[in-house]
Amino acid sequence: MADDGMLVNFDISPDAFTTAIPKFQGGRWKDRLKAKRAVEHRAKKRAIETAEFNIAQTTSTTTSETTTAAVKRKRGDEKPKQKPTSQAVKTGEFVSSLWTRNPEATSAVTGDKEEEKANEPSNAPLADGSATFTTLGLSPILANHLTAKLALKAPTAIQRSAIPELMSTDSDAFIQAETGSGKTLTYLLPIVNRIMSLSAPPPSASQDGESATKQTRHSGLYAIILAPTRELCRQISTVLSTLIHCKNGPHWIVPGAVSGGEKKKSEKARLRKGLNILVATPGRLLDHLQNTESLDVSRVRWVVLDEGDRLMELGFEETIGSILGILEKKSKLPKKGEELAGWKSEAGLPKRRVSMLCSATMKTNVQRLGDISLKEALYIKAEKGEEEVGGASKTGDEGFQAPAQLKQSYVVVPAKLRLVGLNAILKRAFIRQTASPKIIVFFSCSDSVDFHFQVFSRSLEDDSDTESSKPLPKPTSKSTKSSEKDSKKADSSETKPDLSEKPTKQSPQNNPAIAKAPHLHPTALLHKLHGSLPQQIRTSALHSFTHTTSPSILFCTDVAARGLDLPNVDQIIQFDPPFSRDDHLHRIGRTARAGRPGRAIMFILPGAEEGYVDAVLKKCGTPIRADVDEVFKKGFGGEGSNSKKREWEDKATEWQLEIERWVLADKAVMDQAKKAWGSHIRAYTTHVAAEKGMFNHKALHYGHLAKSFGIRDAPGDIRVPGGGSGGGGKGRGKTAGSMGTSAKAGGTKRGLDAENVPGDASQEAVRKMRKIAFSMQMKKGMASEFNIG
Numbered sequence: 027m028a029d030d031g032m033l034v035n036f037d038i039s040p041d042a043f044t045t046a047i048p049k050f051q052g053g054r055w056k057d058r059l060k061a062k063r064a065v066e067h068r069a070k071k072r073a074i075e076t077a078e079f080n081i082a083q084t085t086s087t088t089t090s091e092t093t094t095a096a097v098k099r100k101r102g103d104e105k106p107k108q109k110p111t112s113q114a115v116k117t118g119e120f121v122s123s124l125w126t127r128n129p130e131a132t133s134a135v136t137g138d139k140e141e142e143k144a145n146e147p148s149n150a151p152l153a154d155g156s157a158t159f160t161t162l163g164l165s166p167i168l169a170n171h172l173t174a175k176l177a178l179k180a181p182t183a184i185q186r187s188a189i190p191e192l193m194s195t196d197s198d199a200f201i202q203a204e205t206g207s208g209k210t211l212t213y214l215l216p217i218v219n220r221i222m223s224l225s226a227p228p229p230s231a232s233q234d235g236e237s238a239t240k241q242t243r244h245s246g247l248y249a250i251i252l253a254p255t256r257e258l259c260r261q262i263s264t265v266l267s268t269l270i271h272c273k274n275g276p277h278w279i280v281p282g283a284v285s286g287g288e289k290k291k292s293e294k295a296r297l298r299k300g301l302n303i304l305v306a307t308p309g310r311l312l313d314h315l316q317n318t319e320s321l322d323v324s325r326v327r328w329v330v331l332d333e334g335d336r337l338m339e340l341g342f343e344e345t346i347g348s349i350l351g352i353l354e355k356k357s358k359l360p361k362k363g364e365e366l367a368g369w370k371s372e373a374g375l376p377k378r379r380v381s382m383l384c385s386a387t388m389k390t391n392v393q394r395l396g397d398i399s400l401k402e403a404l405y406i407k408a409e410k411g412e413e414e415v416g417g418a419s420k421t422g423d424e425g426f427q428a429p430a431q432l433k434q435s436y437v438v439v440p441a442k443l444r445l446v447g448l449n450a451i452l453k454r455a456f457i458r459q460t461a462s463p464k465i466i467v468f469f470s471c472s473d474s475v476d477f478h479f480q481v482f483s484r485s486l487e488d489d490s491d492t493e494s495s496k497p498l499p500k501p502t503s504k505s506t507k508s509s510e511k512d513s514k515k516a517d518s519s520e521t522k523p524d525l526s527e528k529p530t531k532q533s534p535q536n537n538p539a540i541a542k543a544p545h546l547h548p549t550a551l552l553h554k555l556h557g558s559l560p561q562q563i564r565t566s567a568l569h570s571f572t573h574t575t576s577p578s579i580l581f582c583t584d585v586a587a588r589g590l591d592l593p594n595v596d597q598i599i600q601f602d603p604p605f606s607r608d609d610h611l612h613r614i615g616r617t618a619r620a621g622r623p624g625r626a627i628m629f630i631l632p633g634a635e636e637g638y639v640d641a642v643l644k645k646c647g648t649p650i651r652a653d654v655d656e657v658f659k660k661g662f663g664g665e666g667s668n669s670k671k672r673e674w675e676d677k678a679t680e681w682q683l684e685i686e687r688w689v690l691a692d693k694a695v696m697d698q699a700k701k702a703w704g705s706h707i708r709a710y711t712t713h714v715a716a717e718k719g720m721f722n723h724k725a726l727h728y729g730h731l732a733k734s735f736g737i738r739d740a741p742g743d744i745r746v747p748g749g750g751s752g753g754g755g756k757g758r759g760k761t762a763g764s765m766g767t768s769a770k771a772g773g774t775k776r777g778l779d780a781e782n783v784p785g786d787a788s789q790e791a792v793r794k795m796r797k798i799a800f801s802m803q804m805k806k807g808m809a810s811e812f813n814i815g
């Protein structure tokens with residue numbers, strides 16, 4: 027039987043409800059009440075179990091339309107003809123079947139060609155011998171360090187195109203290359219090499235006895251690198267320090283980071299001590315430029331804007347404009363034609379301040395950033411070499427693809443089956459890979475990350491002597507040692523990098539963002555990352571995900587989508603769709619880096635969302651459509667074919683019911699599930715206008731979606747904690763369309779609640795977005811569509 031698509035249990039044993047509750051007489055009233063309640067509780071529990079049992083029994087049976095129609099509740103206020111006995115389960119609560127009333131996919135299955143041979147890598151180091159680090163013009167010390175110590179055999183295509191140019195030019199540059207192609211080294215190597223040259227003896231030294239000028243951390247701040255997130259700042263600082271601390275290298279160069287997440291006082295102290303290269307988030311840098319007197323920017327030669335489009339999306343345009351204005355004002359670089367005493371020793375550096383903009387994608391906003399930060403810039407691209415910016419064909423982003431070796435796929439999964447689908451895909455990944463896989467799963471909002479983290483890290487039924495009850499493994503000895511070494515380095519020596527956060531501050535054992543996932547794999551470690559987590563927890567979770575030797579999964583929002591270089595990620599799962607084509611490219615770009623293989627799969631709802639395949643996925647590669655039945659079959663195991671009873675359907679149903687019971691049993695979990703459901707819907711409304719046709723929240727089936735969060739209540743009965751009713755209307759099968767705007771009104775939108783944006787970036791960006799959104803709302807009288815995830 028069904029209610030607008032929900033199979034409701036009418037087949038519950040009459041005993042469950044008709045068993046008379048005995049009258050309790052005698053004794054104290056408290057004891058009588060206790061005994062009565064115990065009996066009522068047992069009766070209720072039995073009813074739920076019977077209901078679930080019946081559902082499990084009927085899942086594989088096709089429910090005939092005639093039967094369902096007879097009991098289908100009409101929309102609107104009309105009462106159902108037959109009062110569902112499922113009220114015994116709980117008023118407003120329904121146990122619906124997973125396998126009925128699901129919309130069908132409209133596109134055809136391409137087949138499960140996942141094992142097909144991958145294309146040749148497009149972002150790998152060049153294997154044709156056309157270039158070495160030495161032929162690019164780098165000093166033998168650096169070149170040797172790259173090959174011998176860092177085991178980089180050859181430059182990548184973008185490095186070959188850009189490094190020789192950046193070694194000699196005083197021109198601004200826009201560097202564009204696909205994800206994982208080594209853009210960080212592309213801009214860092216020329217900067218470090220040219221600063222290094224300051225301490226090398228001048229070419230005339232042997233004849234006239236001139237020696238190199240002694241350089242120290244006080245010689246000047248030569249380069250500023252701006253990145254949108256703290257994680258990225260930290261990552262760039264680490265790469266920088268590995269370059270500087272090479273044998274016979276430029277040990278006097280001191281890099282440092284100011285990106286928030288620690289006391290401003292300690293950042294000020296670090297700046298006062300003197301730095302030669304500074305990595306920063308824009309907000310924090312502007313703050314120091316305005317308030318830290320000891321920050322001397324008069325000799326800055328390079329300003330790098332890494333992840334340019336993301337900087338713009340986060341609303342940093344104004345901040346960057348102000349930073350560039352201050353740098354211009356405070357600069358003491360000789361003007362054109364001027365020869366100032368004391369500058370001769372800096373002959374190897376650019377004579378003017380050079381700006382560089384890096385991005386894997388190029389949207390209009392990056393061009394806008396180029397307009398405010400670049401002058402007569404070189405456009406450097408991996409394939410075609412450098413050309414002047416401005417050619418129409420070079421500025422479109424249509425040509426930008428995912429790395430060629432990345433195997434892309436999608437699976438069309440109806441809303442009700444999303445949670446079991448995720449379980450199946452994760453299990454399948456562990457079955458497929460014998461070694462320790464690393465998997466990243468992207469969600470649209472932090473509440474959803476939190477809920478799913480709880481689902482997959484819940485303990486086993488009897489976990490007293492199972493793996494899951496054991497403490498988390500300590501980080502590998504190698505990583506522990508390196509962390510210790512890092513902290514010692516940063517603390518002890520003047521010439522060592524000043525990384526602002528140490529992963530060792532929050533040990534994995536007591537980090538709430540790291541847990542075991544015993545249901546997926548006995549030794550799997552589950553991590554979570556989103557902007558609402560404290561910085562130390564985020565840093566430690568990322569460190570654990572990167573260094574653990576156990577199978578490892580990361581549940582995250584788009585905070586991990588850009589720039590992060592997490593080694594050896596095997597698979598990306600886009601459980602929630604990305605918010606733009608660029609987000610898609612950046613998310614899947616966390617795998618298949620520097621020539622490594624990788625795979626990415628995206629969940630798509632049947633219907634309008636399938637339009638995303640032609641509109642976006644096919645423009646970024648050649649995606650195949652995975653067979654959803656195969657996914658379930660492989661993930662849950664068991665026999666079955668389309669004509670016979672499918673064993674995996676029963677297994678998936680059992681699993682889903684277990685989750686629903688688990689959600690029901692604990693109010694905190696239930697609240698989390700409801701919050702996640704509400705936030706998921708709100709996030710869905712923030713897709714960019716151009717994609718609204720495919721991601722139309724009015725077409726969402728709230729009831730089916732609730733099931734995928736383990737919630738049995740009808741949408742109208744779901745009270746989202748802190749956000750009122752998620753539904754706004756009564757009825758089980760309400761779609762968003764019939765619910766007006768209540769889902770939006772329930773709380774902050776995805777883009778405005780800082781969940782995807784870390785640190786001071788978040789605060790600043792969110793403040794701005796709120797301001798803009800507010801003024802837009804005032805103008806339009808409606809919610810605007812900001813999307814800063």
Ligand SMILES: Nc1ncnc2c1ncn2[C@@H]1O[C@H](COP(=O)(O)OP(=O)(O)OP(=O)(O)O)[C@@H](O)[C@H]1O
Nearest residue numbers: 151180181182205206207208209210386589591620
């Ligand atoms: N020449 C090289 N040979 C081998 N590996 C390299 C080379 N250059 C860089 N790498 C490695 O490639 C990985 C990706 O580099 P990087 O993070 O700079 O990529 P990216 O182009 O900035 O990517 P994204 O656009 O995603 O930020 C890093 O692990 C880096 O160490």
